[in-house]
Amino acid sequence: MNFIKSIIFVISMATVYSLATTNTTSALIVENTCKTVDAIYSRGSGQDLESDEAKRFKQQIEDRIKNPIGINYYELGTETYGGHKYQAIDVNNALNGNPIGAAASSGYAFDYGRSVDSGVGELYSKL
Numbered sequence: 001m002n003f004i005k006s007i008i009f010v011i012s013m014a015t016v017y018s019l020a021t022t023n024t025t026s027a028l029i030v031e032n033t034c035k036t037v038d039a040i041y042s043r044g045s046g047q048d049l050e051s052d053e054a055k056r057f058k059q060q061i062e063d064r065i066k067n068p069i070g071i072n073y074y075e076l077g078t079e080t081y082g083g084h085k086y087q088a089i090d091v092n093n094a095l096n097g098n099p100i101g102a103a104a105s106s107g108y109a110f111d112y113g114r115s116v117d118s119g120v121g122e123l124y125s126k127l
Contacts, residue, residue, distance in 0.1 A: 036070040037061075040126065042119060045112070046090030049077055074126065082125025089115035
């Protein structure tokens with residue numbers, strides 16, 4: 001029994017040592033081999049294209065990614081890809097039935113569900 005406890009202790013210590021000595025910053029290092037970055041923005045329910053949030057997203061990307069890397073922006077709903085074009089369905093207006101449909105179906109039915117499907121389809125086709 002002591003032999004098994006000793007093996008478990010050694011394995012545990014080896015695991016702790018390997019975790020403690022692993023270089024965790026390697027994932028943060030970016031090689032300069034990228035020439036462009038694709039940034040895709042998806043607006044929220046009921047938001048218009050080119051919303052203030054989309055502009056803030058674009059500005060935040062520009063602030064973090066410096067030259068010589070180029071940035072390609074795309075906002076879902078701008079174009080049709082694979083027969084899909086995202087429409088950000090308004091769920092704030094109770095009169096259009098979308099809040100009830102979104103809540104009752106967990107987002108899978110009615111106009112809201114079609115909006116989700118079209119957004120997923122467009123993103124998938126774009127990528």
